[in-house]
Amino acid sequence: MAIRERLSGNEAVSYAIKQINPDVMPAFPITPSTEIPQYVSTYISNGEMDTEFIPVESEHSSMSATIGASAAGARALTATSSCGLALMWEELYVAASNRLPVVLALVNRALSGPININCDHSDSMGARDSGWIQIYAENNQEAYDNFVQAYRISEHKDVLLPVMICQDGFITSHGVENIELLEDEEVKNFVGEFNPEHYLLNTKEAMAVGPYAVSNYYMESKKAQTEAMKNAKQVILDVAEDFAKMSGRSYGFFEEYRLDDAEYAIVIIGSAAGTTKDAIDEMRNEGKKVGLLKIRVFRPFPETEIAEALKHLKGVAILDRTDSFNAHGGPLGSEVTQALFNAKCTMEVRNYIYGLGGRDFKVSDVKKVFEDMEGLVTEGKEVEQYQYIGLRG
Amino acid sequence: MATDISKITEQSPWQDLTVGNQIYGSGTAKLFHTGEWRIAKPIFDSEKCTQCLLCTPVCPDSSIPVVNGERGDFDFDHCKGCGICAAVCPFDAITMKEGQ
Numbered sequence: 001m002a003i004r005e006r007l008s009g010n011e012a013v014s015y016a017i018k019q020i021n022p023d024v025m026p027a028f029p030i031t032p033s034t035e036i037p038q039y040v041s042t043y044i045s046n047g048e049m050d051t052e053f054i055p056v057e058s059e060h061s062s063m064s065a066t067i068g069a070s071a072a073g074a075r076a077l078t079a080t081s082s083c084g085l086a087l088m089w090e091e092l093y094v095a096a097s098n099r100l101p102v103v104l105a106l107v108n109r110a111l112s113g114p115i116n117i118n119c120d121h122s123d124s125m126g127a128r129d130s131g132w133i134q135i136y137a138e139n140n141q142e143a144y145d146n147f148v149q150a151y152r153i154s155e156h157k158d159v160l161l162p163v164m165i166c167q168d169g170f171i172t173s174h175g176v177e178n179i180e181l182l183e184d185e186e187v188k189n190f191v192g193e194f195n196p197e198h199y200l201l202n203t204k205e206a207m208a209v210g211p212y213a214v215s216n217y218y219m220e221s222k223k224a225q226t227e228a229m230k231n232a233k234q235v236i237l238d239v240a241e242d243f244a245k246m247s248g249r250s251y252g253f254f255e256e257y258r259l260d261d262a263e264y265a266i267v268i269i270g271s272a273a274g275t276t277k278d279a280i281d282e283m284r285n286e287g288k289k290v291g292l293l294k295i296r297v298f299r300p301f302p303e304t305e306i307a308e309a310l311k312h313l314k315g316v317a318i319l320d321r322t323d324s325f326n327a328h329g330g331p332l333g334s335e336v337t338q339a340l341f342n343a344k345c346t347m348e349v350r351n352y353i354y355g356l357g358g359r360d361f362k363v364s365d366v367k368k369v370f371e372d373m374e375g376l377v378t379e380g381k382e383v384e385q386y387q388y389i390g391l392r393g
Numbered sequence: 394m395a396t397d398i399s400k401i402t403e404q405s406p407w408q409d410l411t412v413g414n415q416i417y418g419s420g421t422a423k424l425f426h427t428g429e430w431r432i433a434k435p436i437f438d439s440e441k442c443t444q445c446l447l448c449t450p451v452c453p454d455s456s457i458p459v460v461n462g463e464r465g466d467f468d469f470d471h472c473k474g475c476g477i478c479a480a481v482c483p484f485d486a487i488t489m490k491e492g493q
Contacts, residue, residue: 097413098413098414098415099412099413099415100413160412160413198396198412198415198417205417206417206418206419207415207416207417207418207419208415208416208419208421209413209415210413210414211414211415211416213414214403216403217403217410217414219407220405220406220407220410221407221410221413221414223407224407224408224410224412227407
């Protein structure tokens with residue numbers, strides 16, 4: 001029986017953590033994710049869960065302690081944002097290469113500088129090559145649902161990779177919305193117990209984690225890691241299928257919104273998909289054939305599936321909430337364009353940067369993008385390959 | 394993925410490595426002969442040695458074996474030739490010689 005509630009994204013993820021009741025949570029506060037360790041420690045103080053909470057002195061330490069706990073055999077997690085993720089940089093790679101199934105509740109926030117506490121994806125997109133699975137949410141419901149699915153993916157024997165569950169800072173993390181929660185028992189049964197095959201606290205087997213690997217081993221271990229990321233694709237779909245059976249809510253690598261018969265589409269990640277859907281509905285009423293592909297799983301990157309979903313379009317606008325500062329676009333722009341190129345798709349493709357540092361992204365912005373794309377295709381009106389949306393000047 | 398680390402060599406294909414390069418077993422550093430790195434070798438003079446054992450705890454590689462309270466000659470499979478033992482010896486019973 002689903003529980004109807006009204007929760008913020010941070011409350012929703014904290015509630016999922018309470019229901020999962022993991023073994024260890026080391027954490028350090030940083031806006032806008034601070035509430036997650038705050039709510040979890042309140043649950044612990046109230047005796048509603050018995051996770052070992054470790055207040056640490058930095059995010060370098062919170063990820064290090066999460067890794068240590070996981071290697072010891074505990075189900076571990078932490079939460080962070082922005083510069084906190086940046087301070088975990090070294091450990092992100094350590095968690096992934098040591099194949100530790102830890103989960104990170106990431107609340108997306110701009111990286112400094114200029115210093116800014118609002119939403120963009122520069123933090124997680126900077127960590128896109130760290131070897132973590134990345135799953136993004138449009139709203140509170142998805143943040144909750146994604147978190148409930150995280151350990152099943154992470155701990156699968158064919159995967160054994162860390163998972164980052166991302167939601168948009170303030171927009172999702174602090175915005176209160178209606179939500180359907182699962183019963184405690186349902187979550188408990190769905191996630192199951194963590195029974196690692198090898199772990200440091202096993203008195204029956206001596207082991208070492210994270211040894212030095214000379215050149216003769218390093219590439220082979222990286223190949224094994226990248227194969228695990230490939231394996232994650234099927235596991236993500238299988239877990240989503242089981243989740244749908246329990247909850248009635250279906251998830252895939254991405255969501256297609258009015259895309260089937262569309263001529264133009266936007267590809268976007270996160271909360272701005274909601275704004276995009278509203279704009280699409282309005283434009284559809286005016287007879288415009290426009291649609292959306294909202295990325296849920298960015299790592300592993302569902303390259304062939306994305307190309308298949310977009311191949312019929314006349315124009316694709318890829319919207320990034322971060323700039324790669326490579327002078328030709330953002331990370332989503334690069335990867336989707338590569339997917340289309342590899343699939344021999346030759347429609348018009350443009351890359352836009354929006355919403356940096358919490359800049360508002362409006363229905364009118366979406367309409368302008370679609371108008372640009374239509375003008376480019378039907379009238380040959382030039383549109384820059386890569387540009388900022390809503391910029392003064 | 395393999396779990397028997399004794400079968401893993403520098404010729405093993407990637408499928409045969411352990412997950413995350415984990416090592417199942419203990420004391421495996423013994424198999425790694427760091428003595429090959431040595432460019433100076435400690436020479437032990439048992440005549441001058443008083444068995445004070447100051448050298449043993451300072452060795453970073455545990456390469457001074459002690460049996461029944463007495464040290465013996467160096468474990469040259471693992472001694473890297475750092476020379477700390479020679480520096481702490483009060484009786485000049487250890488001298489450093491250039492080369493392997």
